[in-house]
Amino acid sequence: xxxxxxxxVLADDDEDDRLFFTDxxxxxxLNTKVSTYxxxxxxxxxxxxxxxxxxxxxxxxxxxxxxxGMECLAEIKADTKFKDMAIAIYSTSxxxxxxxxxxxxxxxxxxxxxxxxxxxxxxxxxxxxxxWQYHTNGLNKDNFLMRL
Amino acid sequence: MTLKSIYNSxxxxxxxxxLSIFIILFVSGVTYKHMKNLSYSANQVEQTYKVSxxxxxxxxxxxxxxxxxxxxxxxxxxxxLEPYLKGRERINNTLAQLRELTKNNxxxxxxxRELNTxxxxxxxxxxxxxxxxxxxxxxNPRFDAIFLEGKNKxxxxxxxxxxxxxxxxxxxxxxxxxxxKDLKFTPMFLxxxxxxxxxxxxxxxxxxQADIDKxxxxxxKLEIFKASANQSEIISKHGNWQWIVEDKxxxxxxxxxxxxxxxxxxxxxxxxxxxxxxHPEDLEKLSIQVExxxxxxxxxxxxxxxxxxNGEIRFFKARGKKVNxxxxxxxxxxxxxxxxxxxxxxxxxEEQNFELEQNNKELSAFNYVASHDLQEPLRKIQTFxxxxxxxxxxxxxxxxxxxxxxxxxxxxxxxxLIDDLLQFSRTNKSDQVFETINLNDLMENxxxxxxxxxxxxxxxxxxxxxxxxxxxxxxxxxxxxxxxSNSLKYSKKEVKPLVHVACDVVRASEEExxxxxxxxxxxxxxxxxxxxGFEQEYAEKIFMLFNRLHNRExxxxxxxxxxxxxxxxxxxxxxxxxxxKPNTGASFTIYxxxx
Numbered sequence: 218x219x220x221x222x223x224x225x226v227l228a229d230d231d232e233d234d235r236l237f238f239t240d241x242x243x244x245x246x247l248n249t250k251v252s253t254y255x256x257x258x259x260x261x262x263x264x265x266x267x268x269x270x271x272x273x274x275x276x277x278x279x280x281x282x283x284x285x286g287m288e289c290l291a292e293i294k295a296d297t298k299f300k301d302m303a304i305a306i307y308s309t310s311x312x313x314x315x316x317x318x319x320x321x322x323x324x325x326x327x328x329x330x331x332x333x334x335x336x337x338x339x340x341x342x343x344x345x346x347x348x349w350q351y352h353t354n355g356l357n358k359d360n361f362l363m364r365l
Numbered sequence: 366m367t368l369k370s371i372y373n374s375x376x377x378x379x380x381x382x383x384l385s386i387f388i389i390l391f392v393s394g395v396t397y398k399h400m401k402n403l404s405y406s407a408n409q410v411e412q413t414y415k416v417s418x419x420x421x422x423x424x425x426x427x428x429x430x431x432x433x434x435x436x437x438x439x440x441x442x443x444x445x446l447e448p449y450l451k452g453r454e455r456i457n458n459t460l461a462q463l464r465e466l467t468k469n470n471x472x473x474x475x476x477x478r479e480l481n482t483x484x485x486x487x488x489x490x491x492x493x494x495x496x497x498x499x500x501x502x503x504x505n506p507r508f509d510a511i512f513l514e515g516k517n518k519x520x521x522x523x524x525x526x527x528x529x530x531x532x533x534x535x536x537x538x539x540x541x542x543x544x545x546k547d548l549k550f551t552p553m554f555l556x557x558x559x560x561x562x563x564x565x566x567x568x569x570x571x572x573x574q575a576d577i578d579k580x581x582x583x584x585x586k587l588e589i590f591k592a593s594a595n596q597s598e599i600i601s602k603h604g605n606w607q608w609i610v611e612d613k614x615x616x617x618x619x620x621x622x623x624x625x626x627x628x629x630x631x632x633x634x635x636x637x638x639x640x641x642x643x644h645p646e647d648l649e650k651l652s653i654q655v656e657x658x659x660x661x662x663x664x665x666x667x668x669x670x671x672x673x674x675n676g677e678i679r680f681f682k683a684r685g686k687k688v689n690x691x692x693x694x695x696x697x698x699x700x701x702x703x704x705x706x707x708x709x710x711x712x713x714x715e716e717q718n719f720e721l722e723q724n725n726k727e728l729s730a731f732n733y734v735a736s737h738d739l740q741e742p743l744r745k746i747q748t749f750x751x752x753x754x755x756x757x758x759x760x761x762x763x764x765x766x767x768x769x770x771x772x773x774x775x776x777x778x779x780x781x782l783i784d785d786l787l788q789f790s791r792t793n794k795s796d797q798v799f800e801t802i803n804l805n806d807l808m809e810n811x812x813x814x815x816x817x818x819x820x821x822x823x824x825x826x827x828x829x830x831x832x833x834x835x836x837x838x839x840x841x842x843x844x845x846x847x848x849x850s851n852s853l854k855y856s857k858k859e860v861k862p863l864v865h866v867a868c869d870v871v872r873a874s875e876e877e878x879x880x881x882x883x884x885x886x887x888x889x890x891x892x893x894x895x896x897x898g899f900e901q902e903y904a905e906k907i908f909m910l911f912n913r914l915h916n917r918e919x920x921x922x923x924x925x926x927x928x929x930x931x932x933x934x935x936x937x938x939x940x941x942x943x944x945x946k947p948n949t950g951a952s953f954t955i956y957x958x959x960x
């Protein structure tokens with residue numbers, strides 16, 4: 218097993234979604250290490266410890282108790298420590314308002330949770346293989362929302 | 366300036382009157398002078414006669430004296446001396462009168478003086494005769510010379526008197542002539558002037574009469590206007606008031622009293638009396654404004670409440686403005702309007718609006734539930750179903766697999782319904798921004814969105830050039846997508862679908878179907894297909910929410926798509942109509958206002 222795996226973090230209060238997420242990565246058999254947090258507070262507590270390993274990609278649910286995804290996004294963007302971390306919004310809704318706000322706040326991609334496991338796997342595999350440098354340079358409001 | 370305008374000008378009457386008075390004064394003056402002349406002439410005539418009479422008298426006295434002398438000479442009787450003695454005195458009296466009568470006439474005075482001298486000489490001749498007669502007989506030749514001298518003097522006197530009478534007669538003739546002349550021209554002149562005055566006064570009278578008629582007419586009109594103003598005040602719940610700036614007094618109209626719930630003119634129209642009706646909370650506000658009005662002669666719109674004596678609260682709105690009408694003193698004309706009904710309507714409307722807002726909020730909340738909270742469990746159900754299908758399906762019995770398939774279909778349908786409902790509620794939003802955009806671009810986006818199904822059905826879409834219009838872009842794009850997908854969905858199974866989109870600019874008045882127009886010109890866009898069509902009787906029904914003409918087994922659908930189309934078109938203040946013929950096709954006509 219290659220120790221140079223990709224570190225991926227998901228913050229989502231929904232147990233089922235966390236299950237689908239980890240199942241998908243298990244089945245994808247990519248070189249990834251997935252850790253999940255139950256809400257924004259847990260996530261930020263982890264990220265703020267000095268010893269924390271900063272993930273390559275953070276999947277962030279928006280609607281969470283205690284601390285919402287938007288709040289986490291704002292805190293993360295305020296800290297230069299996380300400037301190389303890609304942030305994927307991972308939400309049930311794809312309302313114009315949410316898309317607009319997260320784009321302005323500096324998220325890298327917006328994923329609407331699919332209702333099909335196969336599609337989920339497809340999306341996640343695409344996201345982890347994105348060249349973020351390239352993607353971020355050409356980012357605009359139209360390609361911010363991920364489409365298959 | 367025309368004659369008529371002179372006639373109608375305000376100074377015309379004044380000038381005519383001034384002229385008339387001047388002429389009358391002139392006529393009076395002339396008449397007075399003429400009368401004076403006449404009496405003077407009469408006096409002069411009388412005087413002339415008197416002078417003649419007096420002169421004749423002198424001759425007569427002298428003759429008497431002469432006669433006495435002769436008698437004395439003949440008889441030597443002193444009785445004959447009496448005429449001589451009396452004559453002298455009388456002659457002196459007459460001469461004195463003559464002097465008085467001729468004092469203004471230089472010629473006659475000279476004549477008179479000479480006459481006087483002649484008479485003196487004659488009389489001295491008499492004296493000498495008498496003196497001689499005492500001493501000698503009249504036959505004495507000495508007397509011859511004296512008698513001759515007496516006769517000569519007498520002749521001279523006669524000549525002088527005749528001269529004087531002739532002179533007086535000449536003067537009398539002259540005066541008669543002048544008097545005649547005066548009599549001839551003066552009355553004609555005076556008559557003419559009087560006639561002119563009469564004409565002028567007649568003109569003035571006509572003018573005054575005409576003015577009075579006009580005034581009466583204007584007064585009648587004013588009365589009518591007043592009555593109609595009163596009536597409209599009552600009907601429209603207005604009251605009028607005037608603030609007479611110089612006198613610092615108010616005038617209230619009848620209806621203002623009625624608005625206060627009082628009988629017209631039942632109390633003095635003072636501001637203090639009025640303020641007694643004003644609601645205590647509005648009293649200060651109104652007082653300040655009224656005081657300001659008294660200085661600025663202008664009352665801006667002000668709202669206040671009054672309390673009638675029966676306790677009823679009414680809402681008033683007042684406004685006043687300075688006017689200068691004719692020669693009237695400066696006034697502020699004000700209007701007070703009872704807006705209680707409006708205020709009550711407004712309050713009712715506000716209440717309704719509040720309720721509507723509440724309803725809308727509830728609907729929005731419901732929409733959020735539908736879009737978000739309902740989606741989440743559904744998504745999980747679907748994901749779990751896909752997990753089951755992928756991993757566990759092989760372990761199911763055939764009926765188990767069938768049930769799983771049915772569950773999957775049902776949840777897919779639910780997903781479709783939720784998505785469409787969400788879209789429908791999004792079309793509800795009224796705060797969408799209109800943009801001027803090329804409709805061809807929106808159509809291009811729509812066909813790209815439907816590329817998959819177009820390819821799958823091998824459909825052909827032919828397009829006429831669409832205009833650039835002011836629309837809500839994403840809604841029009843949705844409209845195009847819905848109409849195209851509707852045509853593709855209800856295509857005939859065995860025939861290649863064909864959709865034709867045409868566009869024209871039309872005049873609203875020429876389109877029968879357009880009833881209430883907001884715009885003169887419309888873009889008329891027609892989507893025509895060769896699908897299964899529908900019975901024309903359903904042409905309106907198909908736009909209703911959840912209305913479907915077909916069962917789900919033959920054609921999938923939620924019955925929301927065309928409702929969304931209608932809503933979008935209505936958002937654009939346009940119209941949408943459907944035409945169908947079973948097994949031939951359907952056409953959808955959209956009218957969008959051209960701005």
